[in-house]
Amino acid sequence: xxxxxxxxxxxxxxxxxxxxxxxxxxxxxxxxxxxxxxxxxxxxxxxxxxxxxxxxxxxxxxxxxxxxxxxxxxxxxxxxxxxxxxxxxxxxxxxxxxxxxxxxxxxxxxxxxxxxxxxxxxxxxxxxxxxxxxxxxxxxxxxxxxxxxxxxxxxxxxxxxxxxxxxxxxxxxxxxxxxxxxxxxxxxxxxxxxxxxxxxxxxxxxxxxxxxxxxxxxxxxxxxxxxxxxxxxxxxxxxxxxxxxxxxxxxxxxxxxxxxxxxxxxxxxxxxxxxxxxxxxxxxxxxxxxxxxxxxxxxxxxxxxxxxxxxxxxxxxxxxxxxxxxxxxxxxxxxxxxxxxxxxxxxxxxxxxxxxxxxxxxxxxxxxxxxxxxxxxxxxxxxxxxxxxxxxxxxxxxxxxxxxxxxxxxxxxxxxxxxxxxxxxxxxxxxxxxxxxxxxxxxxxxxxxxxxxxxxxxxxxxxxxxxxxxxxxxxxxxxxxxxxxxxxxxxxxxxxxx
Amino acid sequence: xxxxxxxxxxxxxxxxxxxxxxxxxxxxxxxxxxxxxxxxxxxxxxxxxxxxxxxxxxxxxxxxxxxxxxxxxxxxxxxxxxxxxxxxxxxxxxxxxxxxxxxxxxxxxxxxxxxxxxxxxxxxxxxxxxxxxxxxxxxxxxxxxxxxxxxxxxxxxxxxxxxxxxxxxxxxxxxxxxxxxxxxxxxxxxxxxxxxxxxxxxxxxxxxxxxxxxxx
Numbered sequence: 037x038x039x040x041x042x043x044x045x046x047x048x049x050x051x052x053x054x055x056x057x058x059x060x061x062x063x064x065x066x067x068x069x070x071x072x073x074x075x076x077x078x079x080x081x082x083x084x085x086x087x088x089x090x091x092x093x094x095x096x097x098x099x100x101x102x103x104x105x106x107x108x109x110x111x112x113x114x115x116x117x118x119x120x121x122x123x124x125x126x127x128x129x130x131x132x133x134x135x136x137x138x139x140x141x142x143x144x145x146x147x148x149x150x151x152x153x154x155x156x157x158x159x160x161x162x163x164x165x166x167x168x169x170x171x172x173x174x175x176x177x178x179x180x181x182x183x184x185x186x187x188x189x190x191x192x193x194x195x196x197x198x199x200x201x202x203x204x205x206x207x208x209x210x211x212x213x214x215x216x217x218x219x220x221x222x223x224x225x226x227x228x229x230x231x232x233x234x235x236x237x238x239x240x241x242x243x244x245x246x247x248x249x250x251x252x253x254x255x256x257x258x259x260x261x262x263x264x265x266x267x268x269x270x271x272x273x274x275x276x277x278x279x280x281x282x283x284x285x286x287x288x289x290x291x292x293x294x295x296x297x298x299x300x301x302x303x304x305x306x307x308x309x310x311x312x313x314x315x316x317x318x319x320x321x322x323x324x325x326x327x328x329x330x331x332x333x334x335x336x337x338x339x340x341x342x343x344x345x346x347x348x349x350x351x352x353x354x355x356x357x358x359x360x361x362x363x364x365x366x367x368x369x370x371x372x373x374x375x376x377x378x379x380x381x382x383x384x385x386x387x388x389x390x391x392x393x394x395x396x397x398x399x400x401x402x403x404x405x406x407x408x409x410x411x412x413x414x415x416x417x418x419x420x421x422x423x424x425x426x427x428x429x430x431x432x433x434x435x436x437x438x439x440x441x442x443x444x445x446x447x448x449x450x451x452x453x454x455x456x457x458x459x460x461x462x463x464x465x466x467x468x469x470x471x472x473x474x475x476x477x478x479x480x481x482x483x484x485x486x487x488x489x490x491x492x493x494x495x496x497x498x499x500x501x502x503x504x505x506x507x508x509x510x511x512x513x514x515x516x517x518x519x520x521x522x523x524x525x526x527x528x529x530x531x532x533x534x
Numbered sequence: 535x536x537x538x539x540x541x542x543x544x545x546x547x548x549x550x551x552x553x554x555x556x557x558x559x560x561x562x563x564x565x566x567x568x569x570x571x572x573x574x575x576x577x578x579x580x581x582x583x584x585x586x587x588x589x590x591x592x593x594x595x596x597x598x599x600x601x602x603x604x605x606x607x608x609x610x611x612x613x614x615x616x617x618x619x620x621x622x623x624x625x626x627x628x629x630x631x632x633x634x635x636x637x638x639x640x641x642x643x644x645x646x647x648x649x650x651x652x653x654x655x656x657x658x659x660x661x662x663x664x665x666x667x668x669x670x671x672x673x674x675x676x677x678x679x680x681x682x683x684x685x686x687x688x689x690x691x692x693x694x695x696x697x698x699x700x701x702x703x704x705x706x707x708x709x710x711x712x713x714x715x716x717x718x719x720x721x722x723x724x725x726x727x728x729x730x731x732x733x734x735x736x737x738x739x740x741x742x743x744x745x746x747x748x749x750x
Contacts, residue, residue: 308629312668316630317637319647326641334629386629393625398589399614400624400686402643 041144048130085170094167095176095245101225104240107192108221112214114196118203119210120304121285123152124270131282135275142267149201157193164189168244177245184249188242191259198262205269295466295490308337323403324411331387331415341383346423348380353427356449357442359505367502374501375494377453384419385457387412392461396533413454420450441508448514449504452521453497459525460493462532496521542567542694542725543588548597550583558583560596563744570726572736575746581729582698588727589619589696601694618692623683626671632682633658633667639689657688660715676703684712694725701732713738
């Protein structure tokens with residue numbers, strides 16, 4: 037690193053020198069989080085991975101194909117992620133100062149890139165190591181095979197990091213490349229014959245127990261070629277992109293630290309650039325049709341978000357249908373379905389969020405706040421009904437499950453998910469009472485309450501999914517969860533704008 | 535004092551305190567139909583607080599406000615129809631263009647769709663936004679966004695229009711055009727209450743000026 041870069045970064049770091057007591061507290065806090073959160077979670081993951089069901093899943097014939105898809109998705113996702121938040125990024129002011137200077141980016145932004153790369157590679161290596169150790173612990177793979185797969189995961193992490201940087205440096209090219217990688221990954225996963233001819237296929241071929249070690253060399257060559265591209269990619273990073281990404285990331289982390297995850301997520305919501313010629317507001321007939329058309333055309337103006345939303349709803353309905361297959365872990369599949377549907381409804385409820393913000397402010401529209409909200413709920417409800425009805429029937433017939441029960445479960449969940457989204461839109465800022473200490477014999481409980489408040493939408497979504505999957509076994513649970521979702525929404529409605 | 539037909543706003547000794555802090559020292563003010571009341575004062579003298587009280591967004595700690603002879607109830611449909619207000623920027627939908635926004639607001643207030651479209655086009659043209667009609671909110675500059683916010687409020691009917699520093703983010707030329715637009719509304723019978731730091735806007739619009747002094 038050049039002396040000027042080192043000096044600038046040194047000044048930045050020197051602004052907040054921690055006292056020895058603060059350092060000791062950080063070490064204590066990290067240790068406690070590791071002990072209380074990370075260790076039990078890691079143990080649960082290990083026990084799941086080595087359980088009979090977990091091992092059966094990991095050694096199933098479809099596991100290498102799934103690995104192919106995971107590798108391709110990871111690389112495609114990294115490319116897309118780089119468009120919004122790349123790995124080569126300092127805090128906003130430091131980014132501004134360094135990016136505006138004449139120093140080469142490969143020098144000034146090397147540190148954050150290396151840290152991001154180390155993180156990604158650690159995650160891929162840990163995940164692959166877990167799979168390899170699980171399979172090896174049952175005597176279904178040789179240690180050498182397990183070590184090869186873990187080594188391949190290191191290369192996957194390196195390639196993912198460079199793909200992430202490429203997305204940051206070449207945002208326009210990233211979309212078609214990512215779509216191509218994902219599509220080819222999908223095809224390769226479905227057609228094993230193609231695996232020897234694609235990098236993501238090589239990852240699948242190295243799967244422990246069934247794989248070969250020959251694919252390490254070509255993957256290593258590709259990883260080395262990618263690493264050689266790094267300085268060039270870094271020096272392509274433009275000032276505007278760096279400054280905008282850093283400013284947005286700073287705002288998002290500030291909101292997240294204040295447990296306002298909705299606002300943090302809103303900063304990364306896709307913006308419309310297409311479809312402006314199509315008139316979204318058509319004042320004909322009843323207002324309800326005007327709002328339905330307005331929401332539909334509005335959603336179509338961010339086609340990527342709309343597609344993701346539809347895919348999520350279809351995935352959610354498939355999970356809910358599978359939850360009604362005998363001997364399946366219904367509550368787990370139901371909870372997953374609830375989470376996926378809640379996420380998928382995000383892009384379909386822009387109108388609901390707008391209605392919620394208007395309802396909390398000064399009168400703008402010539403209809404009551406209740407009518408405005410109800411009109412904006414029509415679009416997500418219609419889409420949910422249409423998509424769930426179709427996909428549950430198709431899925432049920434294709435896996436020979438009677439469609440009635442999954443249909444009831446899915447539609448109940450869809451309805452609750454829309455109401456949960458309404459409640460989420462009406463949430464408002466974090467109540468100050470949650471930010472003050474709540475002393476207890478176990479310590480300050482305020483962070484736990486604040487996080488629960490911040491994630492209540494997600495928790496209710498998971499609960500709604502689980503209760504919908506168990507609707508015919510314990511209908512009372514569904515009634516209780518529905519009452520909770522409606523209660524939260526109604527309470528927030530009455531306190532809107534206050 | 536008996537209520538006069540021409541008297542639209544009447545505030546008697548209205549004050550706002552929060553704990554020991556005085557946000558608005560007690561003040562009395564009246565405004566008549568078709569007149570513009572300009573509220574001037576340094577930062578912290580309570581201009582915005584007074585306007586929020588008049589708009590029904592804040593309950594006064596003392597005194598009483600009547601608009602059109604009735605009390606101020608922010609969520610009463612009749613009050614909502616009569617009083618329009620803009621504090622900062624109104625909420626905007628990221629997926630609608632400028633024209634979509636203004637047309638949607640107009641549509642919710644009017645029975646005839648052609649009238650709503652004509653009104654939307656008219657308001658947009660008045661504020662010089664015609665060339666920006668097909669832009670999304672994130673594609674506007676800060677000054678253009680301010681004009682767009684004004685267009686949204688002006689696209690709805692009102693008898694009383696309350697604006698907090700409408701000249702924010704605007705250059706001199708656009709302040710002049712905002713004065714023209716507001717003067718036209720006033721001349722058509724609307725009562726305007728405008729808090730501002732712009733002497734140009736005050737000179738161009740005021741029928742009456744209320745000067746607020748520092749809160750105690």
